[in-house]
Every structure is written in structure tokens, then in C-alpha cells.
Amino acid sequence: MVVGKTILGSNGQILLRQGVALTERYIQHLRDHFIEVVYIATGSGVTAHDVISDQTRIKALRETKRILGEVKRGAELEMEQVQQVLIGIIDELLLHDDVMVNLVDIRSYDEELFHHSVNVAILSVIVGIELKYSEKRLKDLAAAALLHDIGKIVDEDATLHLVIGRRILREHNRVGRRIADAVFQHHERWDGGGFPQGLAGEEIAEEARILQVTNVFDNMSANSRHPLEEVIEFLMEGSGSAFEPDTVRAFLNCVSFYPVGTPVELNTGERGIVVRANRGFPTRPVVMVTRNAFGPLDPFYELDLRAHPAHFVMKILESEAWEV
């Protein structure tokens, strides 16, 4: 077994590099670091690519951890450093503007705030790009996303952290009002049922509407380890009530319903693994077909469901039930 994707530890350090053979000792090493999900590279050459490079993610994690740590010690928020982190993320996401979010992208996760902050920043920028935000607005959006929970450093309380977060940001002369508002409003709901102010619809800042979606997505996928399909279903169910529909739609265009690496069975009896996603067509990925109704295939072949409307995924297979 070979590791299919570089595994990062809670401090952003590399625990195992992609391509390393997975031995008992390494597995124990991963367990020690509470890593439960590992992507194994299969013979068919399926590897999950993160939306941003490991280098950028590691740098973002380290810097964010340090910046938040400084604020906790009572120092002033280093907005310049924050912007450096964000520019790295935005530039890279703009470079590949067909990125699709896979579950694997957000599973380099643990409970710590800076992990969550970086994830929400990445996801929010992806949505911003989909909504055709200007670069200037992307920066504000990314800043609000990276700092959306900064108030929690002082107080974990559901409402209080919003008030404190806004205060920290307002005190800073380099932070625009837009950013502070978005942070303050990220627990509002589209139907007015949220907090702290109970704002509804257009009253909520656009950036905050994005944060509502990406924040919930990251919290659900990380903490309780819901399968991606459940998280997507939850967001769609909440579209129009909890979340703004346009934002949900934009987000869903960038999230594959069947993440890369998912073993699936097609209506034709063919089985295979999802190897790529098609942006804008979340339920129609590219599948590497490894067996058909009669048995294993050699060689495998790729089937782009977007180009083959008569083919579709019948079901997601249990990993155990699936063999090449």
C-alpha cells in the first residue's frame, strides 16, 4: 500500500509524504496523530489532488496558527501577514479556476481553530471565484473567512465571539467595515432565524452569506465526519431557509457529489473509481472503469459521464465490497 496523498499533522508538518509505502510503523505513527482516513494510491493511478498545493497549505496553516496565537497573547492583529497568507491562496485558486472540492481537501483537519479557518478561507475563495468576484472583493472575502472565528480566541460563546470578533477587527485601521460585518453576521440565517441580530435575506452582507455555507460545510465534514453526500444534502435542504440559494448553487457547482476515489457502480453494471470531477456537473464525474458486468477489465478505461448521458452512477459502493 502506498499513500495517495501527503498527510499533514495538526501543526501543518508533513506526517507522511505521497507515494510512501505504508508500513505498520507508519500506521501507528498516524494513529498517534489521530489520523483516521488515509488515501491509498491504487494500481489504477488514482490520486486525489488538493485544491491548493501542500506548500501553500502548510504555509497558510503555520502563519495562521502564529497570527492567531499572537492575538491570543494580546498583541495586535498582524493584518499585513494575514494578507500575505491570503494572496498565496487566492493566486493559486485563480490559477486553476476549474478546481473542484473533494472531501479529501478538507480532511487534513483537526479540532484546532486555525485548521478550520484556513479551510473556510479556501472554500470561500472558491465560491467567490464562482460568483465572479473581483480580486479586491476576493481578498476581503478571504480575510473575513480566515478571521471569522477570531472572537473565539477570547470567548467561545456562540453570540459573544461574534461581538468580540467584530470589535477586534474594527479596532484595526486596516480592516474594512465589510470584513467586520461579514464576521459579525456569519451565524445569521437567510430566513431571519439566525443570530445575533436576526437579519434576513438581503440585509445580510453577501460575504456573510458565503461564510454561512462554507462554515457549516467545513464543520460538518470535519467534526462529525458525515459522508460528503450528507453534507451536500444538508446544504441543499437548507437552501432558501438557512442559506441563500444562489450561494448554495455556486458552492455546489464546485463540490463533486462523488469525491475522487469513490468506488461506484454504474447503471450498465460497470464498476470503477471516480478519478476526476466536472465543474458545474457535480453528479457527473469521470470514472475509471475497472470491471464490467462480466468481470475485471484489463486495461481499465475512463468514462466521462458528462459526455455519456446514458451512463450514470447507480450507487456508491462500500470500500470493502469493491476490488480492482
Added chain:
Amino acid sequence: MRTAVYREDLVHKLYESCLSAEHAPFEVLGRELLSGLEAVAVSIWSEHPRVPGALSRMVYEQNLKQGDLPQEDYAAARRVQAEEELIRATVTLKGRRRLSFCALPLRGRKAQFYLVFWALEPFTDEEAHTLSELAERLCTLLDLVLSSDLFQVQRVSHELQAAQFLQRQLMPRIESLQEVSSLAYRALPVHELGGDYLDVLRFPNGTLGLTVADAMGSGVPAAFVMLMARTIFRLITNVTTTPSTVLHELNNHFISEIADVNTFVTQFYAVFDPASRRLDYANAGHNPPVLFKRETGQTAFLPGKGVALGGLGDSEYAQRSVQLDQGDILVIYTDGLKEARDGQNSSFGLAGISKALLRYKEYSAEGICDGLIHSVLRHCSVQADDLSFLVLKV
């Protein structure tokens, strides 16, 4: 020809490969004979099972790069059938090419067989002798294959596959309609053939005809009825598109066609105008379609139900209208969707459909179809009935 060399080996090989063939045992036999004897062509004929005096070709295999000789092969089989003894001859084909054949009769227990071997050179006495010995040894094998279940099962399954292909070809082509409306469907028969009929028509005035029908029963008989329903439906909609009239006409035609057959078809038919977003519809005993209203997030059945087609002559079908709004989703379906049952025997039902629509409402019609399949199979894990539905997202 290499008649002398591998005779014993060849017989063993023929028996082995033919009896272990997973399908088409005669074709396997033909191919093995062709390569084993290095012949130009080989055919095996038998008396026709139902037409006295006629011949039925079990297999024909050739190793010719250019042209083929089924005509000449048939003539050779006819000759040996008439003369009932070994024949050797040379024939001139188009382009002055000359080929020789050796044809021999073979009395099997089940039927009379004829074998025809083709070669570049005329057959020698020795070769002819070897071939007749080989033929004797094949007699038991031919009897065995002809009477085997395998052969029958293979024949039927071949025909079913061909029919399945035909039925799939009859499914509507909707790629070109995507600019007009977000439309998608799934049609999943549980076996090769299904009794569900689903169609999308684009009328000259820009409206769309949407229909889903379900023939009683399943498999081949239901597929026949479905095919008939489709033909009549398409003919009628050439003349009129009004839902109440179409179902009325359809029912009358249907009754005259199947008066003596105890069967019926349920059908829902609607005309959707993409410009005004109005849906006019009538229902002949079919499952009421489900409408998801974007604004309220609520799901409900479309009211109205009439007599199933083939039930009662001259039945009237009430026509109703409903105004759809942007984001609304209409699902027209057959039993397989609503009645899909889980381990506790509880059906997917309106609740299941509603929940799925709520959970996939932001996807296009295509994505909603994928979501519905995903939800149904999560509910029942194994598909037990034909499953078809059509999704319109306004």
C-alpha cells in the same frame, strides 16, 4: 487442409471447447473446425425444426479476406441434402476464383445435419475419407449441443438483448431540449425489457409533451404492450396535443386493439409551455405526479385521476392546469419509484420523493435524477421493479 494430421486431437478439442462454451456453442464449434482444419470456410446445417424440407444454418465461419460465399455454401448444402451422400466439387466464384467444397450428410438422433468444408484445392480421396470419419465423431456432439438448455437459453438471451437494444433506442432524445427546459429522465427495467413507457415530444408551437405510462405486468408481454401504447400515442399526438382528447382517443384505440387481452395501461400525459410555464394535463389511472413548489418548499401530488387505458370504452378524461414557477420541480414516475421497499417493507413513497427533492433541489434536472436514484437505492438497496421517472425543473 490439414485433415490427416490432428484428427484425434481435434476431436478432443472440439468436444472440450464446445461443451465448455459459455455462449454460442455452435459458433465456437465452427471457429474451432475452421482453425483446426485450416479450411477456407466451414458451415453446419440442420433440417429446419419447423419447416419440412427446409434447411437451417447453425453456423457459418470463413477465413477469407475478400468476399464471402454464403450463396455457394447454401447451394452446396442443398445439393448434399438432395443427394444424401458425400459430394466433392469445385465452383467458380466471381472474379474467376475457384474454390472446392466437400459436403457430407450426418444422421443425428435429433436431426439430420449437413457439414460443408471449403478449401483452395480440390479434396483428395484421403481427405474426404478423413472428413467423413471426423463427421461421424461429431454426430454425438451436435446432438448434444442442439438439445442442450444452454443452446436454448443462449438463443433466447440473444434475442432479449437485441430487443433490449431496440427498446433503448426508442427512449426520447432530450439533449436538444436542454435550452428550452431542464429535463431529464431515468428508465431502469429490472430485467432486459421493461413495461414502462416514457416520452418527451416537442410540438411545433414550442410546447413540450411529457408522458409516462406503465403497462400491467413486466418483461416481454409488458414490453409488447408498451410498444403498442407508444405507437398509438405518437400517432395521435400528430393530430392533436390536448391532454384530455389524447387520452380519450388513446383509450378507444387501445380497447379496439386489445379487446380480447386482459390487460391495461396507466398513463399520465401533460403539455408544458416553457413560455408561460403552464402545465395542462390529464391522467388515465396513473400514479399522480409529484410537484415541488420552490417558494414554499412543499411537495404535493397533482390532483385528478381517470380510468386506466383499456378499462372502459369512451371514457372521458378531465383536463386540469397548474401554473409552475421558476425553481419548481415536477416528477412523473412509475410504481417502481414510489413503491420501492426497504427491509421493513416500508415504501419510498411521497415522503421519500419529497425529501429527495428538498435535498437535491439546487441541482439541474439531471442532478435531481441522480439524487433520486441515489435516495431510492439507499432506501431499498436492491431494485425490485421497473423504475422510471421524468424530471422537469422549471
